[in-house]
Amino acid sequence: MNNRQHIFLVEDDLSFGAVLKSYLELNDYEVTWVDNGRFAYERFKNGQFNICILDVMLPHTDGFTIAGQIRKTDAHIPLVFLTAKTLKEDILKGYNVGADDYITKPFDTEVLLCKIKAILNRKGLEDHSEKESYEIGTYRFYPKKRTISCGDEHQSLSPKEAELLKLLCQNQNELLARETALNKIWGEDGYFTTRSMDVFITKLRKYLSSDPNIEIKNIHGSGFILEVKSG
Amino acid sequence: MNNRQHIFLVEDDLSFGAVLKSYLELNDYEVTWVDNGRFAYERFKNGQFNICILDVMLPHTDGFTIAGQIRKTDAHIPLVFLTAKTLKEDILKGYNVGADDYITKPFDTEVLLCKIKAILNRKGLEDHSEKESYEIGTYRFYPKKRTISCGDEHQSLSPKEAELLKLLCQNQNELLARETALNKIWGEDGYFTTRSMDVFITKLRKYLSSDPNIEIKNIHGSGFILEVKSG
DNA sequence: AAATGAGTTAAGGAAAAGTTAAAATGTGAA
DNA sequence: TTCACATTTTAACTTTTCCTTAACTCATTT
Numbered sequence: 001m002n003n004r005q006h007i008f009l010v011e012d013d014l015s016f017g018a019v020l021k022s023y024l025e026l027n028d029y030e031v032t033w034v035d036n037g038r039f040a041y042e043r044f045k046n047g048q049f050n051i052c053i054l055d056v057m058l059p060h061t062d063g064f065t066i067a068g069q070i071r072k073t074d075a076h077i078p079l080v081f082l083t084a085k086t087l088k089e090d091i092l093k094g095y096n097v098g099a100d101d102y103i104t105k106p107f108d109t110e111v112l113l114c115k116i117k118a119i120l121n122r123k124g125l126e127d128h129s130e131k132e133s134y135e136i137g138t139y140r141f142y143p144k145k146r147t148i149s150c151g152d153e154h155q156s157l158s159p160k161e162a163e164l165l166k167l168l169c170q171n172q173n174e175l176l177a178r179e180t181a182l183n184k185i186w187g188e189d190g191y192f193t194t195r196s197m198d199v200f201i202t203k204l205r206k207y208l209s210s211d212p213n214i215e216i217k218n219i220h221g222s223g224f225i226l227e228v229k230s231g
Numbered sequence: 232m233n234n235r236q237h238i239f240l241v242e243d244d245l246s247f248g249a250v251l252k253s254y255l256e257l258n259d260y261e262v263t264w265v266d267n268g269r270f271a272y273e274r275f276k277n278g279q280f281n282i283c284i285l286d287v288m289l290p291h292t293d294g295f296t297i298a299g300q301i302r303k304t305d306a307h308i309p310l311v312f313l314t315a316k317t318l319k320e321d322i323l324k325g326y327n328v329g330a331d332d333y334i335t336k337p338f339d340t341e342v343l344l345c346k347i348k349a350i351l352n353r354k355g356l357e358d359h360s361e362k363e364s365y366e367i368g369t370y371r372f373y374p375k376k377r378t379i380s381c382g383d384e385h386q387s388l389s390p391k392e393a394e395l396l397k398l399l400c401q402n403q404n405e406l407l408a409r410e411t412a413l414n415k416i417w418g419e420d421g422y423f424t425t426r427s428m429d430v431f432i433t434k435l436r437k438y439l440s441s442d443p444n445i446e447i448k449n450i451h452g453s454g455f456i457l458e459v460k461s462g
Numbered sequence: 463a464a465a466t467g468a469g470t471t472a473a474g475g476a477a478a479a480g481t482t483a484a485a486a487t488g489t490g491a492a
Numbered sequence: 493t494t495c496a497c498a499t500t501t502t503a504a505c506t507t508t509t510c511c512t513t514a515a516c517t518c519a520t521t522t
Contacts (some may be wrong), residue, residue, distance in 0.1 A: 070467090098352075099333070117326070129503095144405070145406055158451065159511095166265070192513065194467095198469070199512085202357065221521085279497095389498075390499080391499080391500070397490065423502065423503095426479090427500070430481085433482090452510085
């Protein structure tokens with residue numbers, strides 16, 4: 001069982017990023033490192049993290065923008081900003097986005113580690129590894145509440161509907177194998193459970209039918225893909 | 232009604248302390264300033280504070296010692312350390328005592344203010360400490376008095392009714408899992424205690440029935456949500 | 463075209479939740 | 493102690509929600 005805390009790290013400096021990643025891994029954290037602001041949020045959506053460490057100065061998309069996107073998906077996940085700047089406005093901006101801490105380079109990695117520990121301890125009681133919401137085209141899906149919202153429209157889902165949709169979201173635009181879903185949700189894969197799953201797919205398609213960019217595609221003989229065309 | 236947040240400030244530098252106190256007060260905080268480490272803890276025990284700002288370098292008793300004493304009294308109150316030093320050991324020491332932040336002098340007061348706000352917001356969300364009252368639509372609920380008021384109408388609650396409503400309030404618009412409630416209130420989760428909880432939910436719904444924007448929603452198989460539409 | 467996989471709909475049964483009232487428990491006053 | 497009262501649990505019954513199953517149709521593969 002993997003019990004380690006998962007850190008989402010966005011840092012464009014390749015050598016520094018690599019060093020930081022190794023250092024954190026040595027200290028028993030699981031680290032997902034993205035070196036490009038443009039794809040950071042995409043990557044975040046597809047993972048389960050406990051804390052985010054974001055460089056502010058990035059090509060394409062700065063750390064604050066990414067933080068804003070992340071906040072929309074998860075209102076509680078801790079955010080820590082890294083920056084070379086000591087500019088007051090930047091620091092203020094960071095705290096306004098909901099930063100949990102702010103660290104200026106150059107800094108001591110041991111201090112960073114301490115801060116991470118302090119923040120995770122603070123949040124420790126609650127489990128933030130489960131995502132609060134997933135973006136699906138114009139919809140937003142809240143797995144805990146088991147609802148999908150689109151504007152003012154709200155639709156509540158049954159437990160299995162929600163589990164299945166969650167799996168599809170976690171593999172957005174990638175194949176979710178029948179077997180995988182059957183094993184995770186039904187715990188087995190007999191003939192009837194297979195048919196049962198099809199029934200749920202039908203239901204999910206109905207719920208998501210108002211956005212033409214969303215499609216739950218069937219891959220004959222292997223599984224389904226939740227495909228979201230990026231407008 | 233005094234709704235301002237109360238800051239406990241320990242700083243031996245008289246002129247700096249006075250300036251800081253005024254600045255914080257201007258920003259709508261209530262500030263209790265102690266200029267002597269020796270009496271700091273005594274003063275702390277006799278007050279109700281939301282956050283502590285402690286200078287590390289103090290005559291007689293240093294900030295860490297005071298922090299340790301405070302932690303014994305209140306395990307969750309946010310601690311922020313002020314120091315002129317940049318010594319790594321000091322910073323680490325601070326985080327080990329449970330610091331929420333660490334600020335090195337000289338610093339910008341505006342930044343300090345932002346940090347204080349960020350920390351208090353954080354605590355505000357996860358505030359599971361005793362709150363005087365909760366707003367529920369047009370109602371107001373006083374957990375200690377065990378009453379709900381709506382205009383001139385007052386309704387008093389039984390102990391369990393109040394506990395359950397408090398949990399719902401603390402998770403307003405979010406899921407309160409059955410298990411969570413059962414464990415916190417009943418200490419176990421057998422079949423009958425489950426049914427007992429349902430009985431209490433029915434009662435609470437009755438108490439809150441006059442405001443159509445309030446709803447205690449059931450999430451089949453997982454729990455309840457106290458939903459308050461913001462009209 | 464036959465065989466297999468998938469889409470869809472509706473019915474039936476199981477489990478959870480809503481509700482009400484009676485029984486059990488606890489608590490303070492006489 | 494006993495009685496009256498408030499509180500909580502248990503029980504029984506109703507309603508709702510959920511999942512499976514079955515049946516029939518449509519699509520894809522060989």
